[in-house]
Amino acid sequence: MKDIHSLLEDWRDAIRRDDSWLRRQEPLHQLLESLPPAIALEVARRCLLDFVPYFERNTSGVTWVREFLSQPTLFGQAKPKKPANFAEEEDRYAFPGAGNFINAIEEFWIALGDVSLQLIAEQVAAALSSVVMAEFIVRQASKDPLRWLVREKMAMRAFAAREKGERDQDSHEWLSRDYSMQRKDPWWHVQMAELWLRVADLIEEAVSVWI
Numbered sequence: 255m256k257d258i259h260s261l262l263e264d265w266r267d268a269i270r271r272d273d274s275w276l277r278r279q280e281p282l283h284q285l286l287e288s289l290p291p292a293i294a295l296e297v298a299r300r301c302l303l304d305f306v307p308y309f310e311r312n313t314s315g316v317t318w319v320r321e322f323l324s325q326p327t328l329f330g331q332a333k334p335k336k337p338a339n340f341a342e343e344e345d346r347y348a349f350p351g352a353g354n355f356i357n358a359i360e361e362f363w364i365a366l367g368d369v370s371l372q373l374i375a376e377q378v379a380a381a382l383s384s385v386v387m388a389e390f391i392v393r394q395a396s397k398d399p400l401r402w403l404v405r406e407k408m409a410m411r412a413f414a415a416r417e418k419g420e421r422d423q424d425s426h427e428w429l430s431r432d433y434s435m436q437r438k439d440p441w442w443h444v445q446m447a448e449l450w451l452r453v454a455d456l457i458e459e460a461v462s463v464w465i
Contacts, residue, residue, distance in 0.1 A: 322338075365378050
């Protein structure tokens, strides 16, 4: 069985070599399952805390996220109280990255207090993916604000149609074309690799301190 440092390097290689989300996830899961749960959770917590200043700048007076993530007993035996109604919080904010960030908080909360190393790894991986996507969307919206607004409008149209059991063909086709164009843009790959390599660095830092 490979040691943690070898698994970490395998994952870094996957990040640099391949932009496929799915192909990055397998080595990430292997790495997270090899870590003590406290390290995996701490890495997720730090990634989430890195996004908090941006979140708070866009949500005047909202402090529950920072308070939840800063609890000294967060990794205790008992699962902490649910910090918010996640569905309501996700619907409340419309700025770039907000929905993904709330998803990340929920996925992290689910991981807390779990006894299964596999389930903790799965939820931490999900939380990391969501917060990375949140940061990516912030960068994407900053790069082309108008296109981000149109993308959000089309996504909302498609979602509203699905909720009624229908299909909005125009929004579906626009979003498919937009996604294909994005995937062909080298900027996409550079940004994603940079964000995931930052997570890899945080894991390495945590391992060096704890192990």
